[in-house]
Amino acid sequence: MLSNKDMKRYNKKNDYSYTFGAFPTYELLENRPENVEKILIHSTASKEIYDKIKLLCDKNDIPLVINDKLLEKLREKDSCIVVGVFHKFQCEMEKGENHVVLVNPSDTGNMGTIIRTCIGFGIRNLAIIEPAVDIFNPKVIRASMGSLFHLNYKYFSSFEEYATVYGADRCMYPFMLKGAKKLGAFPLDRDCAFSLIFGNEATGLDDSFLKVGQSLRISHSDAIDSLNLSLAAGIAIYEFTKNYF
Amino acid sequence: MLSNKDMKRYNKKNDYSYTFGAFPTYELLENRPENVEKILIHSTASKEIYDKIKLLCDKNDIPLVINDKLLEKLREKDSCIVVGVFHKFQCEMEKGENHVVLVNPSDTGNMGTIIRTCIGFGIRNLAIIEPAVDIFNPKVIRASMGSLFHLNYKYFSSFEEYATVYGADRCMYPFMLKGAKKLGAFPLDRDCAFSLIFGNEATGLDDSFLKVGQSLRISHSDAIDSLNLSLAAGIAIYEFTKNYF
Secondary structure, three states: OOOHHHOOOOOOOOOEEEEEOHHHHHHHHHHOHHHEEEEEEOOOOOHHHHHHHHHHHHHOOOOEEEOHHHHHHHOOOOOOOEEEEEEOOOOOOOOOOOEEEEEOOOOHHHHHHHHHHHHHOOOOEEEEEOOOOOOOOHHHHHHOOOHHHHOEEEEEOOHHHHHHHHOOOEEEEEEOOOOOEEOOOOOOOOOOEEEEEEOEOOOEOOHHHHHOOOOEEOOOOOOOOOOOHHHHHHHHHHHHHHHHO | OOOHHHOOOOOOOOOEEEEEOHHHHHHHHHHOHHHEEEEEEOOOOOHHHHHHHHHHHHHOOOOEEEOHHHHHHHOOOOOOOEEEEEEOOOOOOOOOOOEEEEEOOOOHHHHHHHHHHHHHOOOOEEEEEOOOOOOOOHHHHHHOOOHHHHOEEEEEOOHHHHHHHHOOOEEEEEEOOOOOEEOOOOOOOOOOEEEEEEOEOOOEOOHHHHHOOOOEEOOOOOOOOOOOHHHHHHHHHHHHHHHHO
């Protein structure tokens, strides 16, 4: 049991993290109640929010605590009136399902936005190749709008490690400015689970990925150097899944 | 002429703004040299960056100033070693061209990312319906990676004002969760310039837009409430322009 005085602002080294705001906290309570330590709510929260949080807490025997001082210490924005305190969790990825693979992602906002898009388009498995941003950073959770709690994720020390464990019976699609084929201009193999692979924000994927599966590019004008990472991933995920929704 | 001591951190009320970082400053110098007041460069800048900036400044008779103290006062991140100082500019939008219309956008990062995607996919005209974020906020410029300097933009006090001036001979596509047709599942009118219309991050477009042109939705799973605004706009822009690139 984590005491109130032990709780500090988020630190990667701790085994617990926070949801900030009502919406991500609902997602936490609905999808990962077994990981929740407690919920903090501010005395100024509306009755509507209080009642909804209270119901979810009671259902799962989770303590709901009104403690303005502690909440104000932990939160990152003054407008935040609900904080979920939860234990970080490990996942197993599903072998037969579609994956997104992020190689060395460095931006918390991009990672959260990509998770939200994955969940929105039915991809529930995310592989992350280190070095990489911390998936439990509250900024990731916030950008994901709590969709992180629908996701199976796993960190790997190299792409080769991922490919060894999960690469069999799967179509790999690295996205690169030099990609051999244009996204949308070739037929997808509908019988094969796919992995959509994206590189770091600044450097992209290195040339070794030209030999991995079928490399793809998202063609654009030469007025920009590249698309934003979360945009490129979102467009690719949309194109691969649009017939399912 | 703006004196060094008059220069303050960015303020919406001033008639000048800043590019932070080498890349957006190259874009400024290459595309809007007539608006540049001066360039500040840090004494620690690499020779490569200094030489490139110097060449662009000399070509356009723009003062290049080494002033670490001033630059450190203005910049928002310690890693920034180049600051462009430029006068805000007004634009006219092109009547016969494709437009993106943002109704009440409230997030600087989203606006910048959407501008980058627009320019990447050949849309050079952006209408912004007030109240809205300030397009010259340096955070917008940074998220746009300087592609703002390729753009024609215009603010309007209402959507009706935009439609009155620019609505003739144009296909309007408001994007809404309740959109009547699914993006990608209906044939686009290739002979008609289009306007892709997106609402505010939190509230979307109100129901009155169901009567504007052809409302569209980007179908996704019910595990998320909605896509991130810049993702929704990026996917829509990609789908409407993918045959051109």
